[in-house]
Amino acid sequence: KKRVVSGVQPTGMVHLGNYLGAIKNWVALQDLYETFFFIVDLHAITLPYDAPDLSKATRSTAAIYLACGIDSSKASIFVQSHVRAHVEMMWLLSSSTPIGWLNRMIQFKEKSRKAGDENVGVALLTYPVLMASDILLYQSDLVPVGEDQTQHLELTREIAERVNNLYGGRKWKKLGGRGGSLFKVPEALIPPAGARVMSLTDGLSKMSKSAPSDQSRINLLDPKDVIVNKIKRCKTDSFPSLEFDNPERPECRNLLSIYQIVTGKTKEEVVSECQDMNWGTFKTTLTDALIEHLQPIQARYEEIMSDPGYLDNVLLEGAGKASEIADITLNNVYQAMGFLRG
Numbered sequence: 065k066k067r068v069v070s071g072v073q074p075t076g077m078v079h080l081g082n083y084l085g086a087i088k089n090w091v092a093l094q095d096l097y098e099t100f101f102f103i104v105d106l107h108a109i110t111l112p113y114d115a116p117d118l119s120k121a122t123r124s125t126a127a128i129y130l131a132c133g134i135d136s137s138k139a140s141i142f143v144q145s146h147v148r149a150h151v152e153m154m155w156l157l158s159s160s161t162p163i164g165w166l167n168r169m170i171q172f173k174e175k176s177r178k179a180g181d182e183n184v185g186v187a188l189l190t191y192p193v194l195m196a197s198d199i200l201l202y203q204s205d206l207v208p209v210g211e212d213q214t215q216h217l218e219l220t221r222e223i224a225e226r227v228n229n230l231y232g233g234r235k236w237k238k239l240g241g242r243g244g245s246l247f248k249v250p251e252a253l254i255p256p257a258g259a260r261v262m263s264l265t266d267g268l269s270k271m272s273k274s275a276p277s278d279q280s281r282i283n284l285l286d287p288k289d290v291i292v293n294k295i296k297r298c299k300t301d302s303f304p305s306l307e308f309d310n311p312e313r314p315e316c317r318n319l320l321s322i323y324q325i326v327t328g329k330t331k332e333e334v335v336s337e338c339q340d341m342n343w344g345t346f347k348t349t350l351t352d353a354l355i356e357h358l359q360p361i362q363a364r365y366e367e368i369m370s371d372p373g374y375l376d377n378v379l380l381e382g383a384g385k386a387s388e389i390a391d392i393t394l395n396n397v398y399q400a401m402g403f404l405r406g
């Protein structure tokens with residue numbers, strides 16, 4: 065069976081971008097593949113954060129996975145820091161990752177520019193190496209993510225190939241290993257729709273947890289009246305009728321796409337249903353569809369959060385299954401890199 069891994073950072077609220085770009089697509093994969101979905105708490109400390117909130121956000125994100133339909137009897141759901149191999153592997157990989165590769169990362173450049181040099185910890189630079197560990201430890205075939213992660217995935221592939229060349233194959237065999245590749249080279253799985261959900265207040269920037277205004281995003285747990293209000297106030301334009309493919313209308317495209325995905329309709333169906341609507345009518349239609357889609361998720365979320373023992377168990381079991389596989393890869397890499405093993 066092919067392996068699939070992916071994760072979300074427990075920073076801020078999980079929003080519609082995280083859901084449509086990633087989590088929603090994981091649900092179908094768990095029936096087809098061996099899946100590992102984690103909450104990347106170690107990544108969440110790469111920018112200034114509130115320590116007392118981290119564990120709460122971690123549990124809440126795990127509960128959201130379950131509420132969205134990730135099933136712990138099919139997928140391994142766990143917290144990244146509970147599987148020690150992630151950090152160990154990161155150190156091993158970092159010795160084979162040129163600094164230049166990391167300096168080129170767009171997310172690093174953007175985030176460090178915003179934070180200012182003195183506030184940027186080294187971990188923000190090495191962040192993608194930890195992400196590569198998350199993926200390579202499980203010999204993953206596919207990584208379902210939004211479009212903003214493609215560069216990190218490309219880097220992961222380059223690291224995998226480099227380490228395979230430096231330490232795998234015959235060299236590994238000489239050290240007592242089985243030879244062959246140390247890592248499978250994974251591929252990104254980007255959804256055809258929803259890969260880049262845009263801000264509600266600016267159709268040219270992506271919806272993000274770190275944008276200062278909460279008006280710019282729909283959070284998965286936003287109550288009904290907040291959703292009504294955010295859509296009522298979201299940015300539109302003054303063109304007549306609605307359309308997907310006019311480059312001068314990024315907001316229109318974004319809102320129609322969101323409507324398309326949450327209703328499960330085709331693009332053509334949405335066009336014929338909505339093209340002659342005015343903004344007022346479409347906003348009401350979109351709001352209703354969003355609430356209808358999110359309400360059951362929110363109800364399940366409340367249920368899951370009311371039973372902490374259940375959630376703890378899911379995470380404990382998930383970490384156990386993940387560790388078994390991660391440790392095999394980790395031990396192989398220690399061996400291939402020539403470490404004395406006890």
Ligand code: TYM
Pocket residue numbers: 069070071072073074080081082083084085086104107194195198199207208209210211212213216258259260261262270271272
């Ligand atoms: P994070 O926490 O920023 O986002 C989680 C997932 O949501 C997707 N996403 C979006 N998709 C569409 N539109 C948007 N506006 C939008 N915003 C975010 C992201 O692409 C991602 O799939 N580095 C990763 C977490 C990570 C990871 C991993 C992912 C760590 N290790 C290993 C996969 C495999 C991140 O910061 O995602």
